[in-house]
Amino acid sequence: MKITRRRASWRTTGIAAVIVALVSVLAACGSTASGGSSGSADKSEWADTAYPKLDEATLKTVATKVLNPGLDVSSLPPEISEAMMLASQPLTDDQRKIFNKCMGSDDCDTGQGGYTLAIVDDQVNTFYSMSRAETVAMAIKSGAIKRILHFATDMDVQKYLSDWRSAIGQKSDLILSIYGGLGDQAGQVIQEAKAKGIPVVNGCCAISPDVTKLLSVNVNASLCDMWLKNGGGEQIASFLKDKGDTDPTYALFTGPAGNAFAGVWQPCVKEAMDKAGVKLVYEGNTEWTPQGTVKAANALIASGEKPDVLVYDTYAEDFIHAYQDAGEKDIPTFVLTASSTVGTAKAYQDAKAQGFNIDAFVAPAIVWLQDVGLQTEIELKDGKKPSGDTVTYPMTLTNLADVIDGMDLTVNEAAFVGSTLEAEDQNESLKH
Numbered sequence: 001m002k003i004t005r006r007r008a009s010w011r012t013t014g015i016a017a018v019i020v021a022l023v024s025v026l027a028a029c030g031s032t033a034s035g036g037s038s039g040s041a042d043k044s045e046w047a048d049t050a051y052p053k054l055d056e057a058t059l060k061t062v063a064t065k066v067l068n069p070g071l072d073v074s075s076l077p078p079e080i081s082e083a084m085m086l087a088s089q090p091l092t093d094d095q096r097k098i099f100n101k102c103m104g105s106d107d108c109d110t111g112q113g114g115y116t117l118a119i120v121d122d123q124v125n126t127f128y129s130m131s132r133a134e135t136v137a138m139a140i141k142s143g144a145i146k147r148i149l150h151f152a153t154d155m156d157v158q159k160y161l162s163d164w165r166s167a168i169g170q171k172s173d174l175i176l177s178i179y180g181g182l183g184d185q186a187g188q189v190i191q192e193a194k195a196k197g198i199p200v201v202n203g204c205c206a207i208s209p210d211v212t213k214l215l216s217v218n219v220n221a222s223l224c225d226m227w228l229k230n231g232g233g234e235q236i237a238s239f240l241k242d243k244g245d246t247d248p249t250y251a252l253f254t255g256p257a258g259n260a261f262a263g264v265w266q267p268c269v270k271e272a273m274d275k276a277g278v279k280l281v282y283e284g285n286t287e288w289t290p291q292g293t294v295k296a297a298n299a300l301i302a303s304g305e306k307p308d309v310l311v312y313d314t315y316a317e318d319f320i321h322a323y324q325d326a327g328e329k330d331i332p333t334f335v336l337t338a339s340s341t342v343g344t345a346k347a348y349q350d351a352k353a354q355g356f357n358i359d360a361f362v363a364p365a366i367v368w369l370q371d372v373g374l375q376t377e378i379e380l381k382d383g384k385k386p387s388g389d390t391v392t393y394p395m396t397l398t399n400l401a402d403v404i405d406g407m408d409l410t411v412n413e414a415a416f417v418g419s420t421l422e423a424e425d426q427n428e429s430l431k432h
Contacts, residue, residue, distance in 0.1 A: 041114025041144075041173075043382050049143035050378055052085040062088045067340075067403055067418040068364035070396050077387040079217075083375040086141045087134075087368060087420035095140050099425065102136050103432045106150040110139070113146040115381060117174045117374070118167035121152040122160045122182040126414045126430055127339065128152075131178060131204065131370050133421060133429030138371045144378050145174075155181050164189035168196055174377045175200055176370060183207040190214045199380035203373030204366040217376050218390045221366055223337055224268035226395035233272025235397055236335060236361065240278065240308050249281040250309035251300060251332065255288030261313060265337055269311055281305050290318045297322030311335045316360065317347040324351060334360040335397065339367060343413035345404055360400040365418020369393065 059073035062084040073081065091099055102108035117139055121128050132150065139145035149170060151163035160182045167175050168189075175193050179186065184207055190200050191214055199216040212218050226232050240248040250273060254262035270280060282305045286293040297319045300307075310319065310332040323331045331351065336344070340362045351358045376391060408423045415426045 041146075043114075043144075046113060046143035049141065050086075050375075050382075051082060052089075054081050054085060058088050059084050062420065064403060064406060065418065065420060066365045066368055067362055067398050068394070068396060069398055069403060071364075071394060076393075077391045079376045079379060079387060079391050080372050080393055083138070083371040086138055086375070087371050089141055090422050091137060091140065091425065095137075096425070098140050099133075099137055100428060102140070102148050103133060103428060108148045110146055110148065112140075113142070113144045115145050115173040115378070116147040116149065116171060117145045117176065118149040118151065118170070118172040120160070120163050120167055120175060120177045121150070122155065122177065123180055124152055124154040127367060127416065128178060128180070129432055130367050130416055130419055130421070130426065130429045132432070133425060134368045134419065135176060135203075135370045135374055137421060137425065138374050142375075142378060144382075157182050157185050161185065161189050164193065168193055168198065172198060173381055174198065174374070176203065176373055176377065178203065178370065179205050179207045184211055187211045187214055199377045201373045201376040201380070203370035204368075216380055217386045217388075219369060219372050219376070219393065220390050221364075221369055221393040221395055223265050223363065223395060226337075226363060226397060227265075227268045227272040230394060230396045232335075232397045233269070233274075233276040233278070236273070236309060236333075237276035237278050239333070239359075239361075239399075243308075245308050248278045248309070249305075249307045250278050250311055251282035251284065251305065251307040252280060253284045253286055253296060253310065253312045255286055255292075255313070257285050265313060269337070273311075278309065281307055286312075288314060293318035294322050298326070301326050301328060306330070307332050309333045309335055311337065313338045315341050315344045317341070317343045320344075320347040320351050320358065324354070324356060329356055331356055331358040334358075336360065336362050338363060339365060339416050339418070340400075341413065342407070342409055342411055342415045342417055345400065345407055345417050346409050346413065348400060349404060349409070361397045362400050362403075362417070363397060364393075364395050365416060367416045367418065368420045371420070 056073055059081060063069055063071040063073055098110050119132055119135055136148060139148055149167060153159040175198055179202055193200050201215060201217045202219050206212055237248060252266060282300060284296045284300060286296045316334045316336055348358060348360050380386060407417055411423045411426045412430050414430055419426055
């Protein structure tokens with residue numbers, strides 16, 4: 001049967017790079033706090049804005065928005081709680097003008113605060129654009145950041161290291177990087193930054209243990225913990241049992257064969273599912289392209305295997321459409337272990353509306369976790385003691401049906417679900 005490809009073009013530029021970024025989410029953790037220096041800025045100017053009063057109801061609302069509704073907000077490290085409180089505040093009209101100006105410039109004065117923040121990107125794609133937007137919005141809301149510098153390269157290690165040194169040379173007080181592609185190369189420049197009194201904290205993604213230990217504080221958001229320590233395998237098994245699946249099975253998919261990301265997360269899934277009594281019956285590769293995904297889906301359908309669950313590490317839209325085009329009403333339950341997009345949520349919603357039997361589970365959004373890195377760096381620069389060498393953000397699987405009603409699906413389909421930004425700010429971010 002001929003397969004019709006739908007709305008695929010926007011995903012081709014960033015999909016593999018986002019997966020590379022997520023490899024480091026699974027890395028082992030361990031770090032050493034540096035404490036940072038307070039600089040000459042008057043910290044009293046942002047004492048209220050950068051450190052908002054905590055409100056448990058607001059924290060719960062934000063937890064649901066970032067696709068982690070079961071999060072125990074009462075036990076979070078203060079760096080995470082404060083970042084969530086700041087993220088909960090929509091930009092004012094005046095702040096949005098600053099936001100739009102800063103997103104359109106690589107050197108921007110916010111007209112407030114006292115610190116210079118450098119954002120050093122090692123890739124160029126939609127995930128990085130939205131993550132940068134989260135950081136810029138957070139910087140503006142905090143009131144602590146006066147100047148925002150932005151550096152970007154697309155997997156050029158020499159330029160990446162040069163950008164770090166340029167940020168240090170321009171007397172940046174804070175440096176934030178995603179570490180998605182070249183983070184393991186950043187050890188020397190992290191040390192150079194810290195030698196100048198610049199606190200360095202990761203956000204959405206960890207790095208190799210040897211480099212992680214050089215960070216001032218390590219933010220840990222572990223997908224392996226999501227499957228093992230936090231009960232993801234048992235959760236999926238219980239869901240299948242409630243549906244009447246007495247001998248549950250699953251298929252496992254990733255992009256190119258032998259990619260580093262799959263080499264880390266797939267063993268965790270296999271261990272968790274094996275313990276939960278869910279049997280692996282099929283493995284496949286999609287190349288992380290729309291065409292490759294459709295081909296992989298058709299191969300699974302043609303194989304005669306009918307797994308109850310399909311575990312995949314990125315967007316499921318093309319899988320869903322392939323099952324629709326094949327007329328397969330019983331679509332496997334999708335478990336998406338990486339960041340999901342608006343396009344996937346819409347495909348799931350449309351399939352439901354057309355009478356297809358489909359369920360999906362999503363991982364917590366990580367696109368906003370740079371906010372936690374920035375909040376921690378501000379606190380260190382302000383001379384505050386961190387809550388620990390490692391700040392852990394718990395990760396748990398969530399049924400998409402439980403959170404989709406709270407999503408704004410009118411935004412660009414390339415946007416990542418779980419962003420804390422308003423719709424217009426998400427759309428603006430994807431222009432840069």
